[in-house]
Amino acid sequence: MFVSARAAGLFLVLSLIFFHITASTFASLGVVLPAMIAELQWSWTEAGFGFTALALFTGLFSPVAAESLKRLGLRGNYAAGGAAMTAGFAMLAATHGLAAYLIATSLLGAGFALLANVPSTFVIAQTVSARRRNFMIGAYLAAGGAGGVAGPLIAHALIEGGEDWRLYWRFAMALMLALAAALLIFADSRFLKSTPEDANASAPEADKVAPREWTLKEALRSPAFYLIGGALMAAYFCSVSVSSWAVTHLTGLGLSAGFASAMLSLHAASNAFARAAGGVAVKSFRARYLLIAGLAAEAMGMLALSFATTPAIAVVFALFEGFAFGMILFATTVLAIEYFGLKNSPAILGAMNLFATVAMLGPTLTGLTGDLLGGFSPIFIVYGLGAAVLGAAALFIHNPNEA
The missing domain is CATH 1.20.1250.20 (MFS general substrate transporter like domains)
Structure with a gap:
């Protein structure tokens, strides 16, 4: 199925990253926001700008992800994405003002684009046999969907359990660092040069x-x-x-x-x-x-x-x-x-x-x-x-x- 055991490990890490970044951004920001608003005394309109920044920078950086993968290579692109996500989570955990919050959500949007399906579906397609390509892309995308299920549940349990909302963002930051490090271990520049058999064989x-x-x-x-x-x-x-x-x-x-x-x-x-x-x-x-x-x-x-x-x-x-x-x-x-x-x-x-x-x-x-x-x-x-x-x-x- 995979071109090597290392490629299988890379697929697993890519799927875990997609699960995590989906769970901790679009899926759970709205769950954590009420606690942030209550402490920081923001209006709902001000808080809503964070969603706008997150969505806007995800869209704007999606084309950048393609160029980043080409110019920086496999490790460079995902290191940049991991750094942006880590910085965004760190800023959210430490934020005391609206400006820092908006910068943080912008960083998360940019990092999401560099780590998510635009570059990853290409990498996966290069590391599996063509006959299994679409199935594995579906499995990868499903991991992100599962993050959408788990994210709100985890955030709700943490907040309702009396924990500080800043702890949630620190946890997200630590997990992002660990996953980025794991990806750098499994990444191999040769994966971007391999071409599995007939690219249309899975159709x-x-x-x-x-x-x-x-x-x-x-x-x-x-x-x-x-x-x-x-x-x-x-x-x-x-x-x-x-x-x-x-x-x-x-x-x-x-x-x-x-x-x-x-x-x-x-x-x-x-x-x-x-x-x-x-x-x-x-x-x-x-x-x-x-x-x-x-x-x-x-x-x-x-x-x-x-x-x-x-x-x-x-x-x-x-x-x-x-x-x-x-x-x-x-x-x-x-x-x-x-x-x-x-x-x-x-x-x-x-x-x-x-x-x-x-x-x-x-x-x-x-x-x-x-x-x-x-x-x-x-x-x-x-x-x-x-x-x-x-x-x-x-x-x-x-x-x-x-x-």
């Missing part, structure tokens, strides 16, 4: 069109690039909005706060499952069909959220929207590699992830709608219809390598 028979290695400039001229990027943007837009406002929306519809919080946990679990399931399903179904399924689930999940006046409908929302995000993230990653080749995939995936920076507008737009209309259902319906339109457009996407 279904119908998709085995000989790919060429597209440059980013060439990919930018392909309609498929923008549809894949648009699907990724929709997934992040809906997911960030759900994370920010779903509990408020569900409680406003009459469901209990405890049940609403449980729906977010179910949402995260469904997300993690979809990423792993994609790695299995892609052996039998085209990645394009998985993308369409993800967008259809996105539409159904957001529409269910709009009318989630009963627990049963809320469960439908959590299962479908969680599945949607995980499957879209997996399918867009696989499609980018299958359509545009492996060699320049970090640059192409990084450019696609720039679409995700638009997602930082989601919570603001959703909140504004709630203020103006007295509820969130109308905007969630719009999000669902937007996903449905993208799903319909994906029916016509084709492999740009086909004649």
Whole structure:
């Protein structure tokens, strides 16, 4: 499966890093923030700028990750990412003012981009056999999804247990240092030069069109690039909005706060499952069909959220929207590699992830709608219809390598 035992160790460490950085940033910052706000006397608006900085710098540094991997090499890129994350966690643990908080979340966003799926899916693809490539990418992405499940639980247990919120960030810093050190042990520059057999061997028979290695400039001229990027943007837009406002929306519809919080946990679990399931399903179904399924689930999940006046409908929302995000993230990653080749995939995936920076507008737009209309259902319906339109457009996407 792996080209060497060292490559297997590298995969394990990369997966643990993705688990940790997902758990300790996007998944748990909102859980720790109330304790920080209470001590530091910030407003919710001021605290919310941290989420904006985190999302913005993750998107902006996604293309940088590709260039960093190319110029700094395997060890250099992950050392830089680990240093940025460690510094960010250290600043959060020591922060006493808004400026330090915003610098810290910006560092975490930059570090996240340097460590997460843009460079790591390329590294993994270089260290496993082509027939197992998509499965292992799915397993790697599922590790990040699992972090989304575990992060809030760990943070909540720590805060509710009476521990200082600064301890949580110190713990995150120490674990980041340990994982970065472990990665430097397993990293080998030769992994970036290896090319497993037929890069398209893992695709279904119908998709085995000989790919060429597209440059980013060439990919930018392909309609498929923008549809894949648009699907990724929709997934992040809906997911960030759900994370920010779903509990408020569900409680406003009459469901209990405890049940609403449980729906977010179910949402995260469904997300993690979809990423792993994609790695299995892609052996039998085209990645394009998985993308369409993800967008259809996105539409159904957001529409269910709009009318989630009963627990049963809320469960439908959590299962479908969680599945949607995980499957879209997996399918867009696989499609980018299958359509545009492996060699320049970090640059192409990084450019696609720039679409995700638009997602930082989601919570603001959703909140504004709630203020103006007295509820969130109308905007969630719009999000669902937007996903449905993208799903319909994906029916016509084709492999740009086909004649």
